[in-house]
Amino acid sequence: MSEMQDYKSSLTDVTSRKFETFSYLPAMSADEMRKQVEYIVKRGWNPAIEHTEPENAFDHYWYMWKLPMFGETSVDRILSEADACHKAHPGNHVRLVGYDNFKQSQGTAMVIFRGKMK
Structure with a gap:
């Protein structure tokens, strides 16, 4: 078995916290982000944007940026809303969610x- 890397993260060191699989990777480029949105649209999932202060990311609900974009298929519009949320709340984490309405989950x-x- 190969060596497993231990990511030094803890609740007391807020800068070390990981949020999901992608948080272990370098930040996404604009092109990589576009590909993720394209994937959400191709799956027929409803995109939504959420945000929260970094210190509240683990123990609070995230704020919803507007309503979920039910039926939205424009990748540019989805990216524009994510960018608008980021500009309105530059100190917050911004999360993209794809809701699967058939499975009733993210x-x-x-x-x-x-x-x-x-």
């Missing part, structure tokens, strides 16, 4: 902009 969720700790 099909995917990823932090696409990371806020800075105060």
Whole structure:
């Protein structure tokens, strides 16, 4: 078996916290983010944007940015809303969610902009 890397994360060190699988990777480029949105649209999932302060990411509900974009198929419009949320709340984490209305659950969720700790 190969060596497993231990990611040094803890509740007391808020800068070390991981949120989901993508948080172990470098930040997504604009092209990589677009591909994730394209995937959500291709699956027929309803995109939504959420945000929260970095210090509240684990023990609070995230704020919803507007309503979920039911039936939205424009990748540019979805990315524009994510960017608008990030600009309105530059210190917050911004998360993209794809809701699967058939399974009645999130099909995917990823932090696409990371806020800075105060």
